[in-house]
Amino acid sequence: MFRIAIKDLKLFVAEKRSMILTFIVPIPLITLFSLAFGGMGKSSDVRKLPLVVCDEDHSISTKRLVQQLDSLPQLRLFHTSLDTANDLVQKGKEDAALVFHKGFADSLEEGKNLPIELRYDKAKEVQMGMLMAVLSGNLMHLVGTKSLERKAIVRFDQQNPGMDSAMKKGVHQMIASNFGGGTSTGKSEAILTSTALSAQAEVSPGLIQAVAGTAVMMLLFSVAGLGASLLQEKEEGTLKKLLFSPLTPGNILFGKMISANIVAMTQLLIMFLFSWLAFGLDIKQNIPGLILMIIATAFACSGFGIMLASFVKTRAQVQGLTTLIVLTMSAIGGSMMPTFVMPIWMQHMAVFSVNYWSIQGFYDIYWRLKPISDPDFLMRVGMLFLIGLVLNTIAIFMFRRNILKIA
Amino acid sequence: MIKVENLVKKYGETTALDGISFEIKEGKFFGLLGPNGAGKTTTISILSTILRPDSGTVRIAGFDLQKDPDQCKRNIGVVTQEIALYNKLSAFDNLMFWGGIYDVPKAELKTRISEILSLFGLTERQHDKIEAYSGGMKRRINIASAMLHRPKVLFMDEPTVGVDPQSRNLIFEVLEKLHKEGITIVYTTHYMEEAERFCDQIGIIDKGKIIAEGTLAELKKSGGIKESIAVTFNEISEEVAKKIGTFLDGEFKFTGNTLHYYSNQIKSDLGKLIVLCNDQGADISNIEIQKVNLETIFLSLTGKQLRD
Structure with a gap:
């Protein structure tokens, strides 16, 4: 043998x-x-996926989100108006546009469905697959937790209208801690740093x-x-x-x-x-x-x-x-x-x-x-x-x- | 050394071997002859353990082929018709491999390789790759590779096909040496002169049956074939041919301008025949003595040439 x-x-x-x-x-x-x-070479040299961003809400929340998306190594963002974005995508000059519609911040605070939309060129489905893979992971992490947390608090308040404010505050904090962060924006950024970026380190x-x-x-x-x-x-x-x-x-x-x-x-x-x-x-x-x-x-x-x-x-x-x-x-x-x-x-x-x-x-x-x-x-x-x-x-x-x- | 009894092998409706039996004593050089499709390869394949018979028994060096194939394999060497060597390896590496798979100890194997390469006149070229060898040299190494484990029985299937005269002579020398050393050799060939030169026992196989077996002398006797004189004339009339015929007291026939005269006393009859033909005014152009040989025996027994 x-x-x-x-x-x-x-x-x-x-x-x-x-x-x-x-x-x-x-x-x-x-x-x-x-x-x-x-x-x-290293991940910093990776060819970045282009993405047009339209912020119709102009809120602190959307600005912070766009800033966080911009820091991702896989994306290269362009800021423009909704009309221009539509035009660029329709003419095939850009693959997709991420639109934050008016009321995004309010919906996030109230735990409602978020008015966020991805408009894309149907002829570029392969690029879309890659873009969705990047966005779905990171975007959901950035806003999903916060959105769910707000939904839980709103639902709790609706079901317990008679509860005194001190007790409500305590419950709100418990809910926030269960979602892994708390209500402060600083903690939200910490989640981004410790999870999304760590797996892509080198x-x-x-x-x-x-x-x-x-x-x-x-x-x-x-x-x-x-x-x-x-x-x-x-x-x-x-x-x-x-x-x-x-x-x-x-x-x-x-x-x-x-x-x-x-x-x-x-x-x-x-x-x-x-x-x-x-x-x-x-x-x-x-x-x-x-x-x-x-x-x-x-x-x-x-x-x-x-x-x-x-x-x-x-x-x-x-x-x-x-x-x-x-x-x-x-x-x-x-x-x-x-x-x-x-x-x-x-x-x-x-x-x-x-x-x-x-x-x-x-x-x-x-x-x-x-x-x-x-x-x-x-x-x-x-x-x-x-x-x-x-x-x-x-x-x-x-x-x-x-x-x-x-x- | 080899005992075959009632060996049967069928391929679907075709019967390749139809109950053949024969025995080869130790040290014999056995020639297995037969036309193509007669059953030679099937017989050799069964004896060399790569084909299972449908029925019958085979014993090699005292071991039953069915019950103890491993021991049978260790006692046989097979020289195939095709040159089965690794072309990208040197002759030495090939021999080390083929000897090694029989578990010959490495040091002993090296000694044997050295001896065998010397015997085949290939010592100088031992580290060349086989692909650089001539056909005859490859065939010599092919034979050498089957001998390294010192088998008691050597099966050789047409080992001189496509070989140059120099290689052929070297192979013949080795065959003679092996025969003298007492190795039992089972040999198939289409070359009549090889079979006549080496084989002290011949089996003729046709349509899956052994139709004759024995020494060359025994086969000559048993075949009942007489030697003949073939006299060819430049031109011969029917009348002259008839006249010649009336004076002949033995068996004869005319085919065209050639007279075939069969006799057991060729030498004494030759002179008489020439005188007779001259006396009758026949113009002789050629005289040929046709002796009884394996070819004529084979033709007589099978109706085919050995090369058919």
């Missing part, structure tokens, strides 16, 4: 084209995707997207090539010759799996080292997490390659199927574009891809800054191992069943 793995690694090293495809080709692709996703999500997405996609291509080596052995007669020896079909397949895993892990490691050296992705911040995710991803991807080779009959078929499956998995799994810009049904489909779990795992490490013991992170690692286990089991079953035919 180990002799098979060592021999395969020697063959891999001797084959310069495989080496280039596995270790060199992904580097310009990562660079390209990093540039495309605005992932170069690194651009675009960089993580580019590195993880591209690395997994390229890995799937290269392990499919390694799996195809099994078919090469068949075509060149060496598989038959191996079967004359005391090696069992299981020994042969496990040997292939070991070499595929070693190459896959090396490839991922090189991709992340490159991202560290070229783009400043701080891979040192969670080395155990990185190692665990690399092992899990390599296991799942190599399982895919071996499984493919166990039932496909020729190398030409492997090439055709690999292109189809890897591109499909990469598209739905988030390697080519972030999953949040996809339709909901595609986001649900993403869980069936290796790419999704791996990319989310790397997001956990470098964006969400989750420790190795975090249940969500461990769940993603577990899913990758599960996928790898299922694929490898199918491969073993198919290989044992077909071995005499394929030799």
